Amino acid sequence: MSSILKGNKINVSVFGQSHSEAIGCVIDGLPAGVKLDTLSIEKFMERRAPGRNKYSTTRREADKPVILSGLVDNTTCGAPLAMMIANTNTRSGDYGNIRTLPRPGHSDYAAAVKYNSFNDIAGGGHFSGRLTAPLCFAGSVCMQILKQKGIDIKAHIASVGGVEDEKFDPVNITDENIAEKEFPVINDDAGEKMKAEIEKARLDSDSVGGIIECAVTGVKAGFGEPMFDGIENRLAAAVFGIPAVKGIEFGRGFSSALLRGSENNDEFTVSDGTVRTKTNNHGGILGGITSGMPIVFRVAIKPTPSIGKPQQSVNLVTMEEEELLIKGRHDPCIVPRAVPAVEAVTAVTMLDIIL
16 A cells, blocks of 8 residues: 655655554655744644534544654654554444445545455544545645745635635735635635535435645746646645545646637746736646746546445445445545645655755
8 A cells, every 4th residue: 555655855655544542654855954843833723623513524633743753852863754643532432334345535435445345434543534634644744844945735625515705816825814714715705605505415324526726936937847746746646645636637628628728828028027927827837847937736626436325335244235334433525634735745746856
């Protein structure tokens, strides 16, 4: 099972299962001598933590990281940075029936085939979104190093269901203090409508998905490689490590297919002695290489597969169709808690590229 976000310099290995004693990660390749703000890391992880509001799962976990190695006086020392998070609020009994009745939309069936039914099904095991907690730790560490280099990463909920937030200005991305908000949107009125959409799905024993928009600013032109090791390639591979991600687009993305070249091309200009583009349909990446414009991309998050409605499954013992009623505690919408996870894998990837 591959659970390593591999880079040329930075590698992040994630371990644990949703209901195991602990989860965690090991970060290798960090530069030595970097002073880390551990309180800032904990605050970042709180944005992803469960049980904080009614539009997330009722499972409550402190998600307080315990540093095992790699820091001396909160400063990186060159050794791998290892951390763990205790799992304290598990209810594995809720998942007894899915050993033989795989949940639609989940990894249960595919994992059972691949691992000869030895896979841990409690809470989704190693396939659970719970594993994004250590990813957020790694991302927060990398974001602090990137900030010291003048590089900033921010994301917001672009849409939930059919409700849309304002989009980033792809040419001039400003700081809207999104990370300080409990519900990370640019337009708070749109956020309230999104919450209503989530609540409607929750009351209907259902779920809803959405889109997250992420931006990276402060990256100079010239980073990345053509073809198979481009910025899009690297970011896409990392983002798809987040459970529930089903799509990604950069710049204008799929909508650029509806434009003519004269509409989609970003004309060059000079600003303060630096080459820039008047527009940013290319999302800050040309030929797999950074152009110096903000890197902008959007990520599609599917609706939570675990819903309260009865669904048809197949009994893997009898090979007959059966009705499945899923138990346990689940988010009616994964999108809000996935925002810091998208920022995190972006940070790990961009730091590796910059280094």
